[in-house]
Amino acid sequence: MPAHPNEPSLVSSEIGNLWMTYQEKTMILRFIEYFLAHVTDDTFHSILEDLYAQSQQAVETITLIMEKEKAAIPVGFKPHDVNEGTPRLWDELYDPMFLHMMSKIEINLFAMYVTMSYRQDIRQLYQQLTIQSQHIFDRLSTFLLEKGVLVKPPMVTMPKEVNFVHELDYLSGYHLFGESRSLNTIEVSLIHHAIETNLIGMQLMIGFAQVANNNKVREYFIKGMKLSKDVETSLGEFLRQDYIEPPATHAGKATHSKIAPFSDKMMMYLTSLLATFGLGSNALGSAFSLRSDLPVTMTRLASKILSFVKEGGEIMIQNGWMEEPPQIEDRRQLTKA
Template identity: 70%
Template sequence: MEPTDIPLTSSELGNLWMTYQEKTMLLRFLDYMLEHAGNEEIQQILKSTYASSEQTVESIKQIFQNEGAVIPLGFTANDVNKGVPKLFDYLYEPMFLHMISKIETCLFALYSTMSYRKDIRQLFKQLTTTSQELFDQCAQFLLDKGVLVRPPFMSMPKEVTFIRNDNYLSGVNLFKEKRSLNAIEVSLLHHAIETNLTGMQLMIGFAQVANDKKVKDYFVKGMKLSKEIETTLGEFLREDYIEPPATHAGKATDSTVAPFSDKLMMYITNLLGSFGIGSNALGGAFSLRSDLPLAMARLAQKILPFVSEGGEIMIKHGWMEEPPQVEDRRQLTKS
């Protein structure tokens, strides 16, 4: 039996649907970015990303058509406004794609492990590779320009050692002195702060241009939440005399003209918030000093209601497209 003769599973259908939403959103961002990016190297990255994203959208459309499934709406030309002033300044384009490529790499790698039909596995495997390549391109470009801060360097270990007592886990006990951070904890903190810095500028820009008052207020909340996350996690680094990452590039301009629909801006904010919950869970799981998971759990308690509020706003305005729904057979049990 050929792979395409096997029906899509629920996980394959759901993950293809979510990929279609994310990729059509990205295409609208690229429509806007291609209009403003002056650097030739950035233009090439944007054009390459546009071509691969467009191809992915067409591939998913074809799969849905072959399965007799309706094509999702996603995001269209109605969600981007061309000819408006630039909302973000110097080098924000590769900084945004650097952030998006992190999310895509994680999502598509996960989706590939949730796929069973050969053609779907191959699709997500290729998407994972493409996202990693985009990350490499953006990271190298930003490093060359001096706007991407590397995590701190540290002395290389000279011998293998083992944890001998539970003092290593101390962090909240007032009678035990906090140990210094280990390399794993520093890497997780740096990653979370780096992503939030880019996201915070996105929230500032969105807050300036949103049309709906509640949507504007929501982005202001997002801006403040990003700052709180950066400040809270950055303090752990400062306690060890490590300076948190920061950059002079990619700031929001003073434009008040929206390049995107409120619907699109709400979607990307929801996506970043959901990714933030996952990142915090990962950071908490791999941190051995007990005060770090506690701090990340407290932040997650603020991110989760923020994401939920965003969902409520989207539903109220009719902006949240409904995912494919399982047939409701519960009625059959009622007589």
């Protein structure tokens, strides 16, 4: 029953999305606490404080909604998931690069959650979270551009006229004599985004692999390193064929620290979240590519990512780290009566 007579009950999509948001936001809070302990730049410090306050407010709002609905409050991630006093696991510019990537994920998630919400207060919550994430993304973009570490996609000649495709070979990606056609700007943008994200993910996996306490977890993060490298190499080859250098940056590298700043549980959750989001991005790239050879490569990579996600889920279950999302009633048992 709803908490108030005039307020409709939460539907399944709203409950599931609030649960997911609680997990992600409590994790972000823990990362910000760690970043705040090491930050030296005043501008980034201000961004961290604002993001922390916004994330804390989101957690409190979701908690209040759940309490009014007499629903169980998720566990999420607590202060004990961060080990205080640990040295840097990445250089100082990795922190804003990581949050820049996470803000992009949040923008996509929260915008989608708006469309899956029916109660007015839930729609308003995700509208506000979308705006906040966009604002943080904008501030981090400006910060990283000023630091010279945010690599832009390649410049192209401005189109002077409108053309239409007349040859079916355009879709195959090959001309009559077997040469591949050059990439269009849509394809370049999708490849660039995927490589940029995987470069940040690779450094994340390197850091996690250095500090994981559980041997099986450490081996899993090493697989994540290799998978990120495979994505970067495979997609980067499409750019190199057109004499375009794939994105790369001198900053955002893992240090040599061997002391874990986070619990294995939280590192596994984040890895699972990023890998799952990577599947979605891969599917989007395949859908919008007009060269058939690109979707073939992306499908191969998607198969590897899916296997990686499945293995991660098994590790989390074996260690009791996977918090179960709210379940619907199992009515299938009624058919067996």
